[in-house]
Amino acid sequence: MLDDQIRLEKPLLITSGQKEEYLEDGAVLIESIVSETWLKKIRRASDEIIERSRKIEESNSQYILEEGHSKNSPRLKRLSSPVDHHSTFWDFISNEISSQLAADVVGPNVKYHHSKLNYKWANGGTKFDWHQDIQSWPHTDYSPVTLALFLNDCTSNQGPLLTIKGSHRGPLFSMYDKNENWVLSIPEAELDLSLTKKHTGPAGSVLLLNCRTIHSSEPNNSNQSRPMLLSVYSSADSIPYTHNPIPSPYAGTIVQGKSATWASHDPRPCQLPPDWSTGYVGPWVHQDKERQ
Ligand SMILES: O=C(O)CCC(=O)C(=O)O
Numbered sequence: 001m002l003d004d005q006i007r008l009e010k011p012l013l014i015t016s017g018q019k020e021e022y023l024e025d026g027a028v029l030i031e032s033i034v035s036e037t038w039l040k041k042i043r044r045a046s047d048e049i050i051e052r053s054r055k056i057e058e059s060n061s062q063y064i065l066e067e068g069h070s071k072n073s074p075r076l077k078r079l080s081s082p083v084d085h086h087s088t089f090w091d092f093i094s095n096e097i098s099s100q101l102a103a104d105v106v107g108p109n110v111k112y113h114h115s116k117l118n119y120k121w122a123n124g125g126t127k128f129d130w131h132q133d134i135q136s137w138p139h140t141d142y143s144p145v146t147l148a149l150f151l152n153d154c155t156s157n158q159g160p161l162l163t164i165k166g167s168h169r170g171p172l173f174s175m176y177d178k179n180e181n182w183v184l185s186i187p188e189a190e191l192d193l194s195l196t197k198k199h200t201g202p203a204g205s206v207l208l209l210n211c212r213t214i215h216s217s218e219p220n221n222s223n224q225s226r227p228m229l230l231s232v233y234s235s236a237d238s239i240p241y242t243h244n245p246i247p248s249p250y251a252g253t254i255v256q257g258k259s260a261t262w263a264s265h266d267p268r269p270c271q272l273p274p275d276w277s278t279g280y281v282g283p284w285v286h287q288d289k290e291r292q
């Protein structure tokens with residue numbers, strides 16, 4: 001679905017002002033929208049996952065380990081596709097709050113694409129370079145949105161998400177360097193950083209982030225981790241046309257409304273990612289290499 005059509009839909013959970021902020025800025029923080037009951041369930045599921053990670057010595061398709069991870073002291077960058085590892089995650093990601101939040105910015109028919117739980121561990125959780133998401137998972141239009149749920153309070157020194165206001169209306173940048181390495185990184189010199197918005201807020205807040213919006217996050221040098229559950233949805237008529245980097249049996253599920261019989265097409269072109277059909281390693285591997 002395209003922006004002008006989305007504008008006409010009455011929002012279900014957010015205010016008209018919040019929806020307009022999303023359409024204008026490419027991101028909006030909906031504070032404290034998720035109940036403490038849900039947060040407790042999700043944190044409990046996450047604790048189980050962390051417990052299981054003690055046995056893991058190397059990153060794999062499920063766990064991406066943070067520097068210094070060990071049996072005695074787990075440190076995680078990411079749990080990929082949490083929905084495939086604990087039923088609580090799919091319960092939340094397919095429930096009414098999540099699907100209606102997505103519907104408020106993609107239109108009434110909502111399709112799930114993928115999810116990840118980024119931990120940004122205390123005392124050194126790694127930064128994310130500036131980047132746009134859609135080049136990693138192109139769709140026939142730019143409706144895809146990430147819902148970033150704050151599992152704990154997120155303050156300024158925990159590496160909160162940063163976005164560049166209005167950047168979703170600007171160009172798509174190359175996620176390759178000049179030697180054609182996929183780096184998922186935009187040099188700061190190419191950006192107007194005076195338009196940066198910092199998204200801090202209480203546990204239970206959800207950042208709605210458009211797939212074209214330029215964003216990043218700083219390292220976490222505080223002594224509190226910053227777990228964030230990121231789930232990606234699109235309008236049902238927006239069709240992915242490359243391999244899903246975080247595949248799951250749930251990908252393509254309609255979580256709200258109905259499936260599409262016509263595809264929506266945005267004429268603006270999209271850069272293609274490398275062929276990830278044999279496995280995806282997560283962004284950090286690429287960003288750790290120096291952009292040439
Ligand atoms: O977890 C973060 O701080 C950033 C996440 C992100 O940008 C992504 O997964 O694309």
